[in-house]
Amino acid sequence: MNIGDAAKASGVSAKMIRYYESIGLIPEAARTDSGYRSYGAREVQILRFVRRARDLGFPVPVIEELLALWGDRDRHSADVKRLALDHVESLERKIAEMQAMADTLRHLAEACCGDARPDCPILEDLGGPTAP
Amino acid sequence: MNIGDAAKASGVSAKMIRYYESIGLIPEAARTDSGYRSYGAREVQILRFVRRARDLGFPVPVIEELLALWGDRDRHSADVKRLALDHVESLERKIAEMQAMADTLRHLAEACCGDARPDCPILEDLGGPTAP
DNA sequence: TCTTGACCTTCCCATGATTGGAAGCCCTAA
């Protein structure tokens, strides 16, 4: 399989496959005589793993750890669970931040009549009724 | 006021003040004879507006629009409200995505006993029980 | 008056993950 086929089979774009290889997340692909990268089922499976982990929002360095654990027969599931729960925590932190922003804004927007008049509690919150 | 004082007074770092000026979000600051940027209460108020808008997660291009509306006596509050609600929508979209990730991961982690054994539903979800 | 330390200036680089594009080589089908 060439990189394009591996991309289709794994759901990871060819660009990203090359990038993941360049940063060492995945091993260097074998090459044909003419220099084309060559992939088999095994490599596609790894790419799919990476894809799924990215879809779950794991940052690349954590995916590196997950890949290592995946390949370690003597792993402790506790290590995997810790990585997952740490990531959940970081997600929830960001969610809480964004939810606070959204709540504040929704509240301000509710108080804004939203018509042709200039009076606006949103702008008043941001910096006062009129620009200086 | 020099840029450092304006930074302290507004909560925007000196680095960011220069950056906002360079991209045209805020007007170019006046300069002293020796080339130092010079700020007054008016400029600090603008910076505070930008700061508050950033804290609410508005992207810079939207802050540009908000600043323009702030300075427009004939604005329609409807325009401000629309910008705010569009942003709320974009926040809620991202929140929903991240919440879905967190829910999936938390669910998988619950099913993972998290001990010294290698069996792990998290890894199984990502790519199967063992690396290829 | 000179020195010192804190400030300012511009310029470049890095982040993280991803996309886009350009220039040039390779492969296959017509």
Added chain:
DNA sequence: TTAGGGCTTCCAATCATGGGAAGGTCAAGA
């Protein structure tokens, strides 16, 4: 043989922010 699509590498941009270097400026203290 040619046309096209796919492959290669390299470079640039995203978005907002921080870090740092090299060099100029200012104010306080000796």
